[in-house]
Amino acid sequence: MPEPVSNFVPSAAAPGAPLSVALTHRLRGPQGAFDLSVRLTIPAGCFVVLTGPSGAGKTTLMRLIAGLERPGAGRVAMGTRVWSDAAAGVFVPVRARDLGFVFQDYALFPNMTAAAQIGFALPHLPRRARAERVAEMLEIAGLAPLARAYPAQLSGGQKQRLALVRALARGPGLLLLDEPLSALDPETRAELQAHLRRMHAHFGATTVMTSHDPAEAALLADRVLRLEAGALVHTPPGALAQSGPAVASRPRIAAVSLIP
Numbered sequence: 001m002p003e004p005v006s007n008f009v010p011s012a013a014a015p016g017a018p019l020s021v022a023l024t025h026r027l028r029g030p031q032g033a034f035d036l037s038v039r040l041t042i043p044a045g046c047f048v049v050l051t052g053p054s055g056a057g058k059t060t061l062m063r064l065i066a067g068l069e070r071p072g073a074g075r076v077a078m079g080t081r082v083w084s085d086a087a088a089g090v091f092v093p094v095r096a097r098d099l100g101f102v103f104q105d106y107a108l109f110p111n112m113t114a115a116a117q118i119g120f121a122l123p124h125l126p127r128r129a130r131a132e133r134v135a136e137m138l139e140i141a142g143l144a145p146l147a148r149a150y151p152a153q154l155s156g157g158q159k160q161r162l163a164l165v166r167a168l169a170r171g172p173g174l175l176l177l178d179e180p181l182s183a184l185d186p187e188t189r190a191e192l193q194a195h196l197r198r199m200h201a202h203f204g205a206t207t208v209m210t211s212h213d214p215a216e217a218a219l220l221a222d223r224v225l226r227l228e229a230g231a232l233v234h235t236p237p238g239a240l241a242q243s244g245p246a247v248a249s250r251p252r253i254a255a256v257s258l259i260p
């Protein structure tokens with residue numbers, strides 16, 4: 001049985017902010033060290049899916065954007081706000097960045113109810129406003145009847161919907177989703193894909209999601225990017241459904257700008 005999905009009507013998208021990344025970071029893989037070297041600009045409100053083989057550096061790139069790791073060199077900026085600039089010694093800690101993130105393993109607190117998990121993300125709000133916001137987010141996630149449930153009482157799809165609204169509760173400009181659907185069965189995964197698109201339309205956050213699934217990437221993304229051995233490579237339209245040629249035969253590109 002498909003999970004019940006909230007019947008809320010998406011509002012006009014609130015604009016996120018453009019994300020600019022120009023960084024280099026040394027990775028140490030099993031076959032030796034290599035550079036993650038990425039330059040891209042993602043326009044406000046754009047939904048980008050990042051694909052590529054295992055070990056290409058997708059998760060590391062997400063962590064560098066989030067501020068969970070410091071880039072070896074280069075700069076990350078969200079709109080006019082510089083989040084990290086290695087040369088200038090700027091590094092805004094993750095908690096001070098206008099972003100939300102969701103990872104494959106939910107990262108929910110096992111001892112907190114669904115409502116408390118969302119409330120935890122809103123410490124800046126007065127009690128009443130926080131309770132209202134929590135109720136609204138539970139409604140959006142289709143989890144209102146499960147407000148008092150603990151993660152162990154939720155299905156995989158419910159947990160991931162909860163993780164998603166928790167990440168969105170503050171209305172972040174940027175949403176980072178690292179393999180958020182890969183632990184789900186195919187039916188729940190399809191349901192969550194539709195849910196993600198609705199969330200994106202509703203909240204309007206600039207979104208970067210990693211996925212190994214080319215069909216999922218094509219379905220969800222405004223733009224699909226492919227990372228191979230630390231570098232972005234061109235992906236001609238239609239090429240994503242096939243397995244790509246070897247890295248060496250692909251044109252390497254120094255910069256991808258998604259600004260029209």
Ligand SMILES: Nc1ncnc2c1ncn2[C@@H]1O[C@H](COP(=O)(O)OP(=O)(O)OP(=O)(O)O)[C@@H](O)[C@H]1O
Pocket residue numbers: 026027028029030052053054055056057058059060061069
């Ligand atoms: N903090 C780090 N410092 C240096 N190297 C790292 C660090 N974290 C991961 N690596 C290495 O960088 C490479 C890329 O790892 P990463 O997890 O980013 O790849 P990925 O594309 O997300 O892979 P997957 O699709 O399997 O999740 C791996 O070889 C890993 O061992």
